[in-house]
Every structure is written in structure tokens, then in C-alpha cells.
Amino acid sequence: MAPTAPRRADEASTFEWAAPGLHLGFDFGDDRSVRLVRLATGPDAASAAAPWPVVDVITNTGEQRARNDQSLLHSKAGQRLRYAGHESLDGELRISQHDAETGLEVTSVFRAAGPGLQIRHTVRNGSERDLVLLSVSSAVVAVPDTGEQELLWGESEWLAEGRWHQRPVKELLPEVNVAFHGQFSRGIFPVTGHGSWSTGSFLPTGVLASAAGPSLAWQVETSAGWHWEVAQTGPTNTIGVHGATDFYHQFAQRLAPGEEFTSVPAGLCVADRGRDAAFAALTDYRRAIRRMRPVDARLPIVYNDFMNTLMGEPSTEKLLPLIESAAAAGAEYFCIDAGWFAAPGSAWWVSAGEWREGSGRFTGGLLSVVDAIRANGMRPGLWLEPEAVGVDSPMAKRLPEDAFFQRYGERVIAAGHYQLDFRHPAARAHLDEAVDRLVDEFGLAFFKLDYNRNIGAGTEVDADAPGTGLLGHTRAFRDWLLGVQDRHPGVLFENCGSGALRMDYNILSVAHLQSTSDQQDFLRYPPIAASAPASVTPEQAGNWAYPAASMSAEETAFAMTSGVMGRLYLSGFLNELSAEQSALVREAIALHKDWRHRIAASVPSWPLGLPGWEDEVLALRLDAGAQSLLAVWSRGEAAEIGLPELEGRTVEQVYPAALPQWAVRTGGGAPVLEVPAGPAARLFEIR
Structure with missing residues (x-):
């Protein structure tokens, strides 16, 4: 469709847009902003949406909110927006609006991605004075309240990731007879991610499920602060999806005349009926937004020496038997985890950051170990924490002061680490040099990229507010990772955030693999492994399988089953296993290899419901x-x-x-x- 001509006074104030598996309808008027009025899987399918404005914008100019409320809906600037045109091109719908009072111009982009939509909004200051943005919604959709819908949301923490809850909406947002009071409802159900662990407490994903009609699933695609909420809005329940905001995350973005800001993307999927159908649509949407490379399609099995094994103390003598046993079991990559960069017995945690081989760590040098990995038919990898510089690292003094996160004029320190700011060219250049050098020197084919701290609200360096600095850094980090992949197309990059505490599709859209936990108790891993596909595609869900000699045959099979149901991520002292245990490990790996490409085309469902943490x-x-x-x-x-x-x-x-x-x-x-x-x-x- 070509760009629209200016609207005539007698022109209908509605338009539609369709893509495979999607049908959207919009309306607008001289007295209202553009509204989404229809969201369905096809032209004849039931709509999941009721009329509601497509975007909310809160600024510092004039009245911020149009009513007494605690939600991020009903912004005054958002209500003043008026239609300025729309166009459809290359699988995207672009809607333009303008606020005559402030000069704000908003372009809303709806991009078809598999069975879902990726939505973002670009706000431009078209006035002659500075404006400050305090929040911009990523997606807003109102859903008719049928009285039987259920809301699903997930909690997460270190070693207990992906604990999902499912409750009737009417229990979470009780009916309070607002008509009797002559008021609007102010009830909301909010879910918020704070700081730099985007999934440290809650998951940026939600589902509004209906057994009798359409269901919706959504996700916030950012590694910085985020928020989603479901609010009572009369006969509807309105879902608002946001990135960082002033109210929740200390975010503010000053726009000089002509400057722009783009919201973090939100993914939105509609399914004709039910919880599992919504998650299936979200799974295929996630696949559609990934930046896939030929090397990603091989889906190799990786052995890593950390979990229940060397725990950050590798050496030549410890690694060689692990290398031989991992290869015999069927592993295709072998990753040497933390500690490789520090001298034996040193405080490697606070000295990390230079990313050079630790003196005296490996008999014959690290290269001899890497050669042993290749000699056993596997490809070598290393652990790296690119955003961290230990307080005792030489890089803490070599890099410029403003290459680090700062608050109140001082560097932020968390757990013995400074945080690099990837907006700074010196920070990126340091990691570019490190990765390029390690690939060239050791012929690496895999990096485990870890992130082991929640750095807090963000940084005030070159930012109007700390939450804005954090958002800018996470966007720059993703761009850095894309650049590294362009230079090294044959190298795989795992995303690990102290387990799965930074498990979001800002990074996962460009990363190969996601560690789903640091949980080392094999009896507690099943609820993590079983729920992981609600947050990440099954083929990216790196479920650890670490059999141990102390396990019985049944326990060994139990541990391996968790690994098979996603992306089998192998660890443990395989060289110490009995013949019976080794056979069970090899059998599981062979089964996973047979299924891995079918797993990469599968969608999840839960015959007994999403797992509870204590379920038997x-x-x-x-x-x-x-x-x-x-x-x-x-x-x-x-x-x-x-x-x-x-x-x-x-x-x-x-x-x-x-x-x-x-x-x-x-x-x-x-x-x-x-x-x-x-x-x-x-x-x-x-x-």
C-alpha cells in the first residue's frame, strides 16, 4: 500500500491492515487519537481488542495525566494526539500522529513477525522548545472483560527461575461498583522489572487467557527497566506494556527540537483460544524476530566445565579427562568456564576484566588445552563477562572514568565489579580487541557471555536520568554483540545472566543460547526446565544436565531428561560415571541429537498445567x-x-x-x- 493522501473531511475514519495470521482494524477522529479497534487471527475470527488508543506518552509539559489514577494509561499528551497519516510497506504498518499543543509527533510501527506483532513508537519533538519524555508505551490493547479470563505472569530469582502463576482476572482486579461512586476504576495489576537484571524478580512476559475466546500474549524486549500492567477500564481490561519509565525506573529523555526517541519493542500475539495456543504463537513470534546465522542452525551440544564440576578453578590436569569423557559422550563444543584468566589461588572474581590467560593456570598453556579439545573432535569456547571489570583489574585504571557507570559522581561498584558502559567507544574497543584476540589466538568457536550483578537504576553519565543511561547501555551492548557476530560469523554466543536473570529478547533475538538457571540440585531443575519454553524458544533453552557418580541409574536418567527437553547443556564429572550411567548419558544425547531440529520447530504445551515449584x-x-x-x-x-x-x-x-x-x-x-x-x-x- 502506498502512503495515504491527506484525509478529506468526508473520508471514513477507519482503516485495516492484515498480514498472514493477523487482522487489525483502527479508527480515529477529529476528537480522538488513533485507536486499535480490532485484533484477530483473520478477517472472520473473533477480535481480542476493544477500542483503545494505540500509544500513551507522558511528558513534563503541562498536565501529565488526564485522571486520578495509578496506571500509566490516560496520559494527557497521548489523548491529544491526532491522526496525520498511515502507510503499509514491507510487512510494516506505520501510523503518524501529532499533538498540536506540544508539537510532539509520534510514529507507531506495527511489524508482522510470524503470528505476532512487534510494536514500537518513535516520538519526535516538532516544537521549538525542549521537551522531556517521562514514559512512552510500547504496546497498549484493551480486551473486553468476559468475566472468565485468566492472567498468567512469572516470577523469577536465582536458582528458582520461571515460577508461573495463573489467576482469574476478577480475583486480581475485583469489581468495586465504580458506577455507584460515579468514578473511574483505579485498580491495576502491575508487574515490574527493576535494574539491570531484566528477569531478576519477574518475567517480562504475560498472557491473558480465555477458554471461550481469543487469548493474548505479550513480552517486553529490553534488558533495562520494564513494566507491564493490566488495568480496569470500564467494560474492558487494558494491557499496557512499557520499557523504562520515570515512575518506576528513574527514566527521563530530554528531546531538543527535532530530536527523537524510540520506545523499546513489545511483542504481541493473539491466539483463537487458550493458554497453550497463546504461548505457541509467542514461541513462533520469538523465532521470527531472531537474527539467525548459518552457524546457529547446527544446534550443537555444548559441554561446560562449571556446574557441579570445576566451579571456576580449571587446570590442564582437571580438564583433560573431562575433555575426553565429554567427547565420548557426544558433546560437540567444550567451553572452559570462569577462572581461566587468573593465576591459581588468586581472587579471580575481582581481577576479571583484562581477558588474558592466567599466569601458571595451565600446564603447557591454555593453547595446549584448546588443542586437546580440537583433537577430541570438539570446538573450543571460553567464559567471558564483557560488561564487568573487577576492582583489582588493570583495566579499572586504564579505561577512562566515563567508560564506567557512575552515580552521584562516583563509579558504581557491585559485588567487587565496576560496570562498563557500552555507549562509550573505549569500552567497546576494549571488548572488541579482547574477543578478536581470543578468536585469533585460540581459534575459539563459542563464548559464554555472563552477567553477574544487578547494577541498580543505571548511570548518570551522559544521561538525563539513570534509567535512561541503563537503557542506552543495553541497546549499545546489543549493537556490540551484532558487530562481533558480523566479524566472527562462525562463533556462537551464549547469553547467561547469573543463570537466567537477564533472559529477554533484546539479547535473545541475537544470542544463540540461554542458560536457564544456575540451579545445581537436579531434583529442583524440572520446574525450571519445564517452564523455560514460556520465556524462551525451546532450542535456545539451555537446560543443564550434570550427572554425578553418586546418582542412581534412575537419578541419572532424571537429570538427563531435564537437558533433553530444550537445548541439552552438559556438565559434570563424566569421567567418574559408571558404565551404566555413561550409557544413559550417551543415550540421552543421541536422542537429543535426533530430536534437536524437531525441537527447533516445536511449540510447548503443559498437559498438567504450568509447573509449580513444589509439584511432585x-x-x-x-x-x-x-x-x-x-x-x-x-x-x-x-x-x-x-x-x-x-x-x-x-x-x-x-x-x-x-x-x-x-x-x-x-x-x-x-x-x-x-x-x-x-x-x-x-x-x-x-x-
Whole structure:
């Protein structure tokens, strides 16, 4: 569609836009801003949306909010916006609006991505005076309140990532009879991420599920502060999705005349019915926004020496038997984790940042270990924490002062580290040199990029507010990672944030792999592994599998099952395992290799519901169409579980072959699985 001509007075104030699996409708008027009035999977499908403005903008100019409220909706500047045109080009819809009072110009972009939308808004100061932005919504959509919808949100913390909750909206936003009071409702259900661990407390993803009508799923795509909320808005419940804001994150962006600011992207998906359909749409949307490279498509199995193994104290003598046993098990990459850059016995945590081989760490040097990795048929990798400089690192004095985060004129220190600011050219140049040198010197094919601190609100260097500085840094870090990948197209980059405390699609859209936890207790990993596909594509969900010699055969299979159901991330003293355990490890790896490309085309579902942290029986199904893979973990007493979603399908146990089969009864109806007392786990192929 070509750009629209100026609107005539008699022209209809509605327009539509469609993409495969999406149908949107909008209206506008001389007395109102552009509203989204329809959001559906097709022209004949039910709409998930009720009329509501497409964007909210809060500025320092004049009245900030149009009503007494605690939500970020109803901004005065947003309500003054008026339609200025729209165009559709290359899978994007662009809507232009203008606020005559302040001179703000807003361009809203709706980009089709798989079955979903990626939405962002660019605000331009078209006036002759400075304006300060205090918040810009990323996505806003009102949903008719049917009384039966349920809201899903996730909590997270170190070692207990991805704990999902599902509650009726009417319990979270109680009906208070606002008509009797002659007022608007002020109730909201807010979920907020603070600081630089974007998933340190809550997940930037939500679902409004309906069993009787359309369901919505959304995510905030930023590594800085974010916020989403569901607010009571009369006969609707309105979802507002935001990046950093003044109210929640100390954000402010001053715009001189002609300057622009673009909101963080939001992903929005609509499904015709139900929780799992919404998550399936979100999974395919995430795949659509990834910057995939040929090297990413191989989906190799990585062994890492940290978890329950060397824990940051590698040496030649410790690594060589691990290298041989990892290769024998079927690993394709071998990553040497933290500590490689420090002398033995030194305080490597506070000395990190120069990224050179530690003196005396490796007999024969690090290169000899890397050569051993290659000699065993694997590709080498190293751990790196690019944004960190230890307080005792030489780089703490070599780099300029304004290359570090600062508050109140002093460097920010967290857990013995300074935080580099990737907006600064010296910070980027330092890491460019380090990565290029390590790749050239050691022929590396993999980097585990870690991030082990929540640095707080942000930095005040070259920023109107600390939250603005943090947002700028995270955007610059993503750009740096893209540049490194362009220079080294054959190198894979894992995203790890002290486990999964920075697990967002600002980074995951360009990273190969996401560690899903630092949890080392294999009995506590299943709820993390089973819930991970709600936050990340299954093929990026790096679920650790670290068998140990102290485990029984059932416990070994239990630990390996968690790894298979996503992206198997291998660790542990494999050289100490019994022959029976080694066979179970090799069998799991072979099964994962057989399934990994089907997993990369699968969508998740949860036959027993999203897992609770203390659930005794958990289940995850990865549905690849004609075939799917089902994992069931038992952590308690024996039980029988029904699988109604598998009625009429064949359920066959495929792992482990050497341990007892779990009985599956059909009787002409839905399968019933007899689950023994745990710990025990099985994998089933569904056809």
C-alpha cells in the first residue's frame, strides 16, 4: 500500500491492515487519537481488542495525566494526539500522529513477525522548545472483560527461575461498583522489572487467557527497566506494556527540537483460544524476530566445565579427562568456564576484566588445552563477562572514568565489579580487541557471555536520568554483540545472566543460547526446565544436565531428561560415571541429537498445567506436529495422571531404554500414565 493522501473531511475514519495470521482494524477522529479497534487471527475470527488508543506518552509539559489514577494509561499528551497519516510497506504498518499543543509527533510501527506483532513508537519533538519524555508505551490493547479470563505472569530469582502463576482476572482486579461512586476504576495489576537484571524478580512476559475466546500474549524486549500492567477500564481490561519509565525506573529523555526517541519493542500475539495456543504463537513470534546465522542452525551440544564440576578453578590436569569423557559422550563444543584468566589461588572474581590467560593456570598453556579439545573432535569456547571489570583489574585504571557507570559522581561498584558502559567507544574497543584476540589466538568457536550483578537504576553519565543511561547501555551492548557476530560469523554466543536473570529478547533475538538457571540440585531443575519454553524458544533453552557418580541409574536418567527437553547443556564429572550411567548419558544425547531440529520447530504445551515449584509430577510436551516429545518427572509418591490432550494418539516411551517402562493405559479414551514414586523421569514420543 502506498502512503495515504491527506484525509478529506468526508473520508471514513477507519482503516485495516492484515498480514498472514493477523487482522487489525483502527479508527480515529477529529476528537480522538488513533485507536486499535480490532485484533484477530483473520478477517472472520473473533477480535481480542476493544477500542483503545494505540500509544500513551507522558511528558513534563503541562498536565501529565488526564485522571486520578495509578496506571500509566490516560496520559494527557497521548489523548491529544491526532491522526496525520498511515502507510503499509514491507510487512510494516506505520501510523503518524501529532499533538498540536506540544508539537510532539509520534510514529507507531506495527511489524508482522510470524503470528505476532512487534510494536514500537518513535516520538519526535516538532516544537521549538525542549521537551522531556517521562514514559512512552510500547504496546497498549484493551480486551473486553468476559468475566472468565485468566492472567498468567512469572516470577523469577536465582536458582528458582520461571515460577508461573495463573489467576482469574476478577480475583486480581475485583469489581468495586465504580458506577455507584460515579468514578473511574483505579485498580491495576502491575508487574515490574527493576535494574539491570531484566528477569531478576519477574518475567517480562504475560498472557491473558480465555477458554471461550481469543487469548493474548505479550513480552517486553529490553534488558533495562520494564513494566507491564493490566488495568480496569470500564467494560474492558487494558494491557499496557512499557520499557523504562520515570515512575518506576528513574527514566527521563530530554528531546531538543527535532530530536527523537524510540520506545523499546513489545511483542504481541493473539491466539483463537487458550493458554497453550497463546504461548505457541509467542514461541513462533520469538523465532521470527531472531537474527539467525548459518552457524546457529547446527544446534550443537555444548559441554561446560562449571556446574557441579570445576566451579571456576580449571587446570590442564582437571580438564583433560573431562575433555575426553565429554567427547565420548557426544558433546560437540567444550567451553572452559570462569577462572581461566587468573593465576591459581588468586581472587579471580575481582581481577576479571583484562581477558588474558592466567599466569601458571595451565600446564603447557591454555593453547595446549584448546588443542586437546580440537583433537577430541570438539570446538573450543571460553567464559567471558564483557560488561564487568573487577576492582583489582588493570583495566579499572586504564579505561577512562566515563567508560564506567557512575552515580552521584562516583563509579558504581557491585559485588567487587565496576560496570562498563557500552555507549562509550573505549569500552567497546576494549571488548572488541579482547574477543578478536581470543578468536585469533585460540581459534575459539563459542563464548559464554555472563552477567553477574544487578547494577541498580543505571548511570548518570551522559544521561538525563539513570534509567535512561541503563537503557542506552543495553541497546549499545546489543549493537556490540551484532558487530562481533558480523566479524566472527562462525562463533556462537551464549547469553547467561547469573543463570537466567537477564533472559529477554533484546539479547535473545541475537544470542544463540540461554542458560536457564544456575540451579545445581537436579531434583529442583524440572520446574525450571519445564517452564523455560514460556520465556524462551525451546532450542535456545539451555537446560543443564550434570550427572554425578553418586546418582542412581534412575537419578541419572532424571537429570538427563531435564537437558533433553530444550537445548541439552552438559556438565559434570563424566569421567567418574559408571558404565551404566555413561550409557544413559550417551543415550540421552543421541536422542537429543535426533530430536534437536524437531525441537527447533516445536511449540510447548503443559498437559498438567504450568509447573509449580513444589509439584511432585511435572510434564512438558514439545509439539512438532506429526510427532511430539513428552517429558514426565516424578518427585514424590506414585500417581496416575490423565493426558486428555493426547486422546487418539500413540504414546511410546523412548528414554531410557534400559530402565523399566512406565505403563500407559488407553482403554479407548485419553491415555492414563502410571507414574511411580520418584525421583524418576521418562521421555515419550507422541504420534
